[in-house]
Amino acid sequence: MASARNLCQHSDIDGIQCKSNDYILCPHCQLQLCLKHLNSHQDLLRSELFILCDDIDRVRINFDNLIFDSTNQREYLFKQLDEWYDQKINLITKIYAEKKQEIQILCLKSHMEFDIYKTKQEKQLKDNLIKQLNKVLKQKQIHIEDLNKMKTKLDYIQKGLDELKQLNIDIYFDNTNFDINIIKRRYIEAAKVM
């Protein structure tokens, strides 16, 4: 013999190597094997092929059963849209109720301020300006200074009266973020003391 024979390189699960001489290189595992083990490796490949057949068949069946599920898709999207709608409706309902209450409170406050400043202005008119007027009316000569003072007083009172006639609560809508601002102004002119 030109060269010593090599042993089959197959080992069983316990790691015990085959005692037979090798015959050929197995293309599956790149080991030199005896004929018996070459055949057993061929059987391994055949069982892998059967598994592959099953996998291919499973994918083919999946394709056969695959349809465009328009109902499910639509329901899924509708559900999300409905959730968005409910959230927004709830939010708007909440803001609406809050703002109504805010208006109620501001109107009460405004009414109270109105009464206070109206009384104040009337008091300026009757106790101050009209008293002065009656005094001047009784005088023999009219002084320009008295006249100008009374004109200034009347001007202030008139401005206060004009303010009291106007609505002093405004509402502003911010449509981008559902925000509503309600602003009550104070009676500025009427608050001035002569």
Ligand SMILES: [Zn+2]
């Ligand atoms: Zn092999």
Ligand SMILES: [Zn+2]
């Ligand atoms: Zn062997």
